[in-house]
Amino acid sequence: MSQQRKQPIRTCIACRSTSDKRKLLRIVKGTDGHIDCDATGKCAGRGAYLCPVTACFEMARKRRLLDRALKTSLNNDDYQRLQDQFKALIESEVPGLGTVN
Template sequence: MATRKIPMRKDIVTGEMVPKQDLVRIVRTPEGEVQLDPTNRANGRGAYISLDVKVAKLAKKKRTFDRAFSVKLTDDFYDELIAYVDHQQARKELFGDGK
């Protein structure tokens, strides 16, 4: 059987290429809203960040998504992102990667 290609995406904070399943997508919708996209299917401009709390905290410190999407985001957005990444990281540790 042929091996399947693993889709890779670039983490916007660290600049590393990471398997897509280990990332979360942040999207700026056509209306200008910036939101988490856990389905990876929302319309709009997307950027990826690793499922690592340290990386999410670094994104807050550097205001990475403010620059990536040319908008001013509140700390609430970054706090929501950190909480989501923490939850997903803990879930992955508990249940594995679903294979």
């Protein structure tokens, strides 16, 4: 008899909805301090999860939730670069990345 493996559950920092880790998009502050979108979800560093919808990114930007979650200070250029990466990942339809219920 095979056992079902538990899927890791994560919470979107903007809307606070919970979902399977693979359905959320991870923003990571790497060990070198550089902040990027993590398409694989496996990059080393401190991470924060967002639903793959622009509304959650905008809410996180407006409330400066990424600053708090990543324990750093982001300027407008950082947010703009992250927003471009975020939109590119959503449009490229990364395998496993999906809409959250």
